Amino acid sequence: MSDVEIRPPRPEDYAAAGEVTVQAYEVDGHLADDVGYDAELREVARRVELAEVLVAVDEAGDVLGTVTVVQPGSPYAEISRPGELEFRMLAVAPSARGRGIGEALTRAVLDRARALGVRKVVLSSLAGMRSAHRLYERLGFARLPERDWRPYPHISLIAYQIDV
Template sequence: MGEVEIRPPRPEEYAVAGEVTVLAYQADGHLADGVGYDATLRDVARRVEAAEVLVAVDRAGDVVGTVTIVQPGSEYAEISRPGELEFRMLAVAPSARGRGIGDALVGAVFDRARALGLRRVVLSSLDRMHSAHRLYERLGFARLAERDWRPFPHVMLIAYQIDV
């Protein structure tokens, strides 16, 4: 995709990438649970230490999206198992939506899985993230209901998978 470059964030972009993530979640009403997830979303510097973070940067040099890629058993892994790559915190700035940036970020996750020789990509998504679910299903993800889970009694995460 020529409109954005997908790459690891530079240290000076960590704060902006964190804010893009928070703004995306807020715009869709996904931070109202009172569990403090906004602090986790903002802390790109910490995620870079324990996982792989990618950003989408537009032609103007602005960070307009981000995703965190995790290996099974690592600090940020939630549902992945050996042979699978997991991604989390996929976010596109509200002002940049509808331009294929989410597709490009997920495509980069697929590329990373293939480069690592992994056969499957998995993720968990808040049950009410309907626009994200439409993206995943359009890209070929299938539900993985046996890995649905609740990190808190009032928060339901549903799982998806795709073979790459």
């Protein structure tokens, strides 16, 4: 992974980071057509204002992946509580999969939590995101079923947590 850098996005990365996120969700069939989530996924500039965004870029500066890091009580928080850090919208470009980018971004979130002195990291994931669930479980995340929820009647999100 020496050819990949994890860093905050620059304004010139915003559009690419948004497109990578939408593509990642679309290719796996995780975008519900009727809720407009693709527009939210593209709004990297807004996420940068209200949360912390990280991107994985290659040596040419191309965005290969991204993740949004969220504080409890902030506009993008879904399930985090005081003393926890949450992440959302983890995405890897379909063309960059299998290179460890999702793991590197997740580990960067864990490092960020440690730097902030936070005890736990939590996340919500679509029930069908099986490859993401395998990654989280391999890294030591455990299911947190009491925080599973539905943002819409036809969309189920399952929760995970890890102690850091």
